[in-house]
């Protein structure tokens with residue numbers, strides 16, 4: 001069964017025909033060809049599929065696409081504007097907060113969500129908030145440093 | 156600023172933070188189909204019949220493959236022994252063995268089709284424990300013995316050791332019985348290390364397309380593009396040049412993507428379908444596709460009252476699972492270091508690579524070394540405690556030194572191990588003998604510190620080849636089959652080439668592996684790339700440099716030595732206006748200002764061990780590392796908190812210190828996960844925790860409160876700028892350092908089996924308490 005939904009994706013309103021069991025992740029990757037959002041586990045535990053829905057981080061592998069009706073979806077591709085990196089992306093670059101980069105788009109979106117909610121998180125809050133974003137390359141210290149930097153700059 | 160030795164930013168950084176880096180699953184080819192496999196539910200069974208007629212008839216299904224489709228091909232493959240069928244032949248040997256596979260227009264159709272395949276099995280007796288599997292009465296997992304295609308393995312491994320023992324390797328020195336006879340004390344213990352997951356967040360995935368009946372193109376995140384090319388060529392009776400393997404961005408490997416895993420089946424499906432096929436494994440399938448060897452270690456150590464080791468006997472059993480992959484070579488890597496990085500005059504070291512009916516294992520950072528390091532470093536602390544010696548002093552007293560003759564007979568060079576150990580210990584504020592006293596206590600909380608040191612070889616003999624191409628605009632391309640999987644190899648090689656030419660790093664682009672274009676490389680594994688590919692790239696760059704200087708010297712009528720090279724061209728030292736641009740140099744060389752200048756090198760390291768004696772040259776270079784940890788254990792709950800952890804690696808020369816830090820941080824965290832909670836559990840060969848819901852990977856919350864990645868630089872005479880390898884050096888040292896810290900905190904309660912789960916710690920404490928009350 002397919003139905004039509006309307007959602008804003010990366011700032012553009014889209015009309016999408018989605019299957020009732022289709023996840024937001026599949027719609028992003030397969031239909032909209034936004035391949036920057038990655039799939040690592042499909043059960044909501046690795047965080048590599050994290051996108052922002054109405055400004056809040058969501059595991060897109062767990063969310064049904066039909067639930068995106070009327071909502072505002074932001075993926076890694078929607079972060080940079082006019083070729084300029086978002087401050088979070090820039091901070092990840094500056095602090096080399098990644099290695100293989102597979103978890104990175106999800107991690108960046110989660111950090112974005114964290115700072116939306118709490119512009120000056122402390123270490124404990126950071127660790128707790130990001131505990132669902134697994135980086136097997138282990139680049140956590142650098143992510144924490146990037147966040148500290150962003151918080152200090154008030155971004 | 157010199158290119159080598161500085162924290163040059165990653166060359167792939169922008170692509171990775173912007174989401175534009177293309178990984179294999181992101182590739183969509185026109186007409187591409189999706190694959191799904193039917194896997195064995197039995198750990199060991201005869202495959203009586205496979206009926207795919209219903210599946211094949213399902214609308215949207217384009218191809219279904221079974222063993223029947225391997226007719227006329229070479230169905231068996233393997234890195235060392237060719238024991239793994241592309242699809243199950245006469246039997247299945249583990250849960251997850253691929254019996255059939257479907258390619259369909261949509262993923263859901265492929266999934267539905269797989270359900271329609273009817274298979275009849277006849278279960279066979281199975282064996283799961285590695286020691287039981289090695290016994291002569293165990294059910295035989297491979298009745299046929301497979302040959303190895305690679306002469307090098309025939310020459311250097313003792314294969315087909317009988318029963319389920321795929322290979323055995325022995326190393327030794329002196330007279331072990333006499334050594335034990337002169338010992339003042341003897342300890343004998345057994346240790347266990349369970350299988351764990353590599354945990355790369357990108358699952359295994361491959362895309363295959365046949366451009367013509369003689370031309371196969373595969374995209375895959377493989378750490379070993381050339382090895383895969385060779386294997387696919389053999390399976391499909393093609394010349395190697397008939398197979399093109401391309402490696403896009405790789406979402407982590409850690410050893411788990413070194414060998415062919417799903418590429419042969421994907422290629423077979425694409426061949427039958429006549430269309431491109433992509434296969435992305437689910438996480439559950441990843442759990443059935445690769446893992447670290449489980450290991451069992453028996454260790455007996457004789458020591459003198461002054462702490463010197465006099466004899467050691469070690470037997471190690473590595474559980475390969477159903478197929479060998481590189482297991483025999485990895486078990487060899489564990490053998491000669493099984494007595495640790497210590498001077499031990501008398502030793503007998505034996506490792507067995509053993510088949511079991513568990514899903515296949517394979518190399519994982521550190522290969523066979525974590526297992527033996529867990530044992531020998533735990534033993535060192537027991538000995539220190541027994542002799543009331545400082546564990547640091549005991550180790551320093553026995554550690555190998557520069558120029559020592561190792562058990563393999565080779566003389567050791569670039570041995571910074573004592574420095575590593577001192578540096579790591581100082582990193583957590585080690586206070587000498589005091590650390591032997593029981594840790595500080597507060598309520599049920601106990602603190603303790605622990606140390607560990609390791610050494611590891613890099614796979615030898617091997618070769619790496621590279622080409623450097625200089626374009627007319629002064630930009631440079633390095634063609635290499637080394638895989639960037641996060642470890643920073645592209646950045647590191649760009650730095651080496653830039654340094655070799657005297658160009659800025661930004662001028663150098665490093666290719667991804669593409670076997671149509673990039674030359675031979677043994678594999679991106681064993682922390683060998685900086686050393687081997689670095690040497691090849693440097694020499695290729697120097698060849699380009701030489702040609703430029705030669706052309707310049709000819710045209711400017713000066714001696715080569717009087718010229719300077721920069722990205723703009725050459726100039727006479729001190730006379731900048733006597734210069735030639737790159738296009739002018741091309742004109743001097745070729746008569747026209749077009750073309751490119753090539754340099755290339757096939758860098759070869761000879762060596763290897765005689766399998767009868769265990770003597771020869773085991774390593775192009777050795778790496779040495781140490782770890783020191785401070786923990787707080789709750790004696791009531793068994794919960795452990797890591798307060799401080801420091802790792803130290805002798806990297807020879809850090810080409811990019813920041814990337815070394817990141818590699819060590821990643822190794823530390825992987826090892827920390829395996830020390831505390833990671834463990835693949837099987838019941839009768841069935842996975843019990845085979846998803847990321849049940850099998851936890853370390854998260855940010857598990858990151859120790861304090862971590863330092865320290866480096867020692869003892870230049871290696873053969874390394875590029877003195878560099879060795881770094882990637883996996885830390886891993887084997889972490890679990891024993893943590894284990895020793897826990898044992899220290901608990902006043903000498905040693906736990907011999909990983910992971911150090913809270914229940915295990917509580918049980919060990921209860922056992923000691925019971926023992927103490929019995930002794931009264």
Ligand code: FES
Pocket residue numbers: 038039040041042043044045046047048049050059060061062
């Ligand atoms: S893929 Fe969605 S959380 Fe892992």
Ligand code: FES
Pocket residue numbers: 098099100101102103104134135136137138139356406407641
């Ligand atoms: S950068 Fe590799 S998993 Fe995070």
